[in-house]
Amino acid sequence: MTVFLIYKAILCVLIFAVSLGVAAYATWWERKFAALLQDRKGPNRAGPLGLFQPLADGGKMFMKEEIIPNVSNKFLFILGPSLFLFLSFLTGVLIPWGKDFTYDGHALALQLTDINVGLLYILGVTSIAVYGIIIGGWASNNKYSLLGAVRASSQMISYEIAMGISIIALVITAGGTLSFREILDTQDAGLANICYQPLGFLIFFICALAETNRAPFDLAECETELVGGYHTEYSAFKLGAFMFGEYINMFVSSAIMAGLYFGGYNFPFAKEFYHMIGLEDGSAWISLIGAGVYLIKTFIFISVFMWIRWTLPRFRYDQLMNLGWRVLIPLSLLNLAITVLVEIFIRGTIQL
Amino acid sequence: MLGYTITQWLFGILSFLAIMFALMVVFTRNPINSVLYLVLTFFCIAGHYLLLNAQFLAVVHIVVYAGAIMVLFLFVIMLMNLNQDTEPQKTVISKVVAAIAGGLLLFVMVGALRGSEQLQIKQYGHSDIGLVKNLGNVLFHDFLFPFEIASVLLLAAMVGAIMIGKKEIK
Numbered sequence: 001m002t003v004f005l006i007y008k009a010i011l012c013v014l015i016f017a018v019s020l021g022v023a024a025y026a027t028w029w030e031r032k033f034a035a036l037l038q039d040r041k042g043p044n045r046a047g048p049l050g051l052f053q054p055l056a057d058g059g060k061m062f063m064k065e066e067i068i069p070n071v072s073n074k075f076l077f078i079l080g081p082s083l084f085l086f087l088s089f090l091t092g093v094l095i096p097w098g099k100d101f102t103y104d105g106h107a108l109a110l111q112l113t114d115i116n117v118g119l120l121y122i123l124g125v126t127s128i129a130v131y132g133i134i135i136g137g138w139a140s141n142n143k144y145s146l147l148g149a150v151r152a153s154s155q156m157i158s159y160e161i162a163m164g165i166s167i168i169a170l171v172i173t174a175g176g177t178l179s180f181r182e183i184l185d186t187q188d189a190g191l192a193n194i195c196y197q198p199l200g201f202l203i204f205f206i207c208a209l210a211e212t213n214r215a216p217f218d219l220a221e222c223e224t225e226l227v228g229g230y231h232t233e234y235s236a237f238k239l240g241a242f243m244f245g246e247y248i249n250m251f252v253s254s255a256i257m258a259g260l261y262f263g264g265y266n267f268p269f270a271k272e273f274y275h276m277i278g279l280e281d282g283s284a285w286i287s288l289i290g291a292g293v294y295l296i297k298t299f300i301f302i303s304v305f306m307w308i309r310w311t312l313p314r315f316r317y318d319q320l321m322n323l324g325w326r327v328l329i330p331l332s333l334l335n336l337a338i339t340v341l342v343e344i345f346i347r348g349t350i351q352l
Numbered sequence: 353m354l355g356y357t358i359t360q361w362l363f364g365i366l367s368f369l370a371i372m373f374a375l376m377v378v379f380t381r382n383p384i385n386s387v388l389y390l391v392l393t394f395f396c397i398a399g400h401y402l403l404l405n406a407q408f409l410a411v412v413h414i415v416v417y418a419g420a421i422m423v424l425f426l427f428v429i430m431l432m433n434l435n436q437d438t439e440p441q442k443t444v445i446s447k448v449v450a451a452i453a454g455g456l457l458l459f460v461m462v463g464a465l466r467g468s469e470q471l472q473i474k475q476y477g478h479s480d481i482g483l484v485k486n487l488g489n490v491l492f493h494d495f496l497f498p499f500e501i502a503s504v505l506l507l508a509a510m511v512g513a514i515m516i517g518k519k520e521i522k
Contacts, residue, residue, distance in 0.1 A: 076384075076388075115407065116407065116483065116484065117407045117408055117411050117484055120408070120411040120412065120415065120484075121411055123411075123415055123419075124411045124414040124415045124419060127414070127415050127418070127419025127420060127423075128414065128418050128419050130419075130423060131391070131423075134423065134426055134427075134430075135388070138384065138426075138430050146430060149430070150427060150430065150431065153423050153426070153427055154427065156423075157420055157423060157424070160419075160420075178484055
């Protein structure tokens with residue numbers, strides 16, 4: 001019991017630190033990547049390759065003067081960004097980073113907790129994640145902020161539906177489990193879920209872009225129309241909390257996609273590879289290699305997020321709503337119907 | 353701890369919070385704060401579901417009530433920009449009538465609950481009934497027909513809402 005508790009405490013701190021580190025360095029990578037796409041150099045002054053840039057940015061955020069508008073609701077104004085940052089961490093607890101390993105006779109999982117309604121929990125957290133934006137936008141008492149907040153909330157509600165339906169199709173393919181860990185384990189033996197759910201993945205990916213408020217869906221902070229959107233009135237680290245939360249959201253949703261559709265810590269010929277380099281089941285090295293593979297997949301997804309941001313122009317608001325309601329929801333229903341038919345008549349995993 | 357188990361402590365704390373937040377919904381002047389307190393109340397109730405081992409219900413409660421319905425509520429209230437100045441003041445007579453009606457409702461509820469401590473609580477099924485698998489079995493085997501009827505009802509409501517929301521009928 002003590003080993004278990006100490007291990008979980010260490011893991012908790014570790015995952016927190018990794019999320020923060022990845023989020024900080026995602027800002028650096030975003031700027032480098034944008035520079036690459038636009039044929040310039042990007043940040044290159046602070047440290048080698050500009051590697052200390054996130055530290056400098058963070059320091060700047062902390063040092064700046066904090067302005068709280070007189071007419072705002074002070075408590076809610078501070079609550080907004082705090083809640084946004086807090087909720088962005090919450091989904092991270094579910095992600096299984098590697099296989100179980102044994103230490104001193106205890107089986108330990110590289111995952112904080114595995115609840116049997118895991119995927120629903122993810123939907124739940126994403127559905128309440130919008131509160132930070134709404135509360136912050138409203139408490140600013142500024143019309144631009146309010147409009148940004150309203151846009152964010154309607155956008156999130158619209159895209160959650162298609163996301164939920166594509167998750168249902170995934171759950172049916174994965175043999176009817178809602179646990180994140182079990183979905184990863186089904187991909188260990190067979191093919192990754194992307195092979196069975198290509199359309200579902202596409203829908204999930206678009207919805208993830210919309211849910212994380214990334215371009216081309218960043219109408220909530222559309223600077224050509226709304227100044228800064230919901231964070232117009234924010235300065236110093238409260239603005240930083242919103243930006244940081246966005247990057248953590250991006251990291252976590254990339255990890256979820258890499259896990260649900262691309263096998264997470266599994267990779268082709270994993271068993272043969274582990275056997276070849278002489279590792280036994282339950283070795284901590286297997287967990288570590290798995291975690292590394294998972295992180296690489298996650299980074300690829302983060303880069304795709306950035307690639308899209310620096311390539312595609314922003315949607316108009318009616319286009320965004322049309323895409324959500326008239327294209328993605330019917331497509332996800334179609335995907336669900338096809339999935340069920342395939343499971344019944346071709347793969348035969350569902351008995352009538 | 354003081355002769356109570358952890359579950360009983362959790363139950364006590366959650367109940368206290370739920371009732372407190374529910375009262376705050378009524379007593380706060382600002383409608384936005386009311387809605388936010390209502391969201392907190394929903395979270396406490398979801399905690400009660402978890403204590404009853406009904407994880408599915410707890411998560412769905414959060415997704416549907418806190419995540420969708422209350423967001424729409426906030427949405428509407430923010431756009432209407434309600435505050436103390438624009439809210440119409442009630443007359444004394446309507447306050448008196450409301451107090452009497454509320455008191456009578458309390459009277460009826462106390463009367464209905466009288467003697468309930470002697471009733472036997474019949475447990476349906478087993479304590480794992482709230483898990484997704486068991487709940488699915490119950491809904492789609494034992495109570496399939498009522499479940500489908502309820503879904504038709506929801507569909508009708510949805511179509512009706514869209515019809516009302518339409519600007520003009522072609």
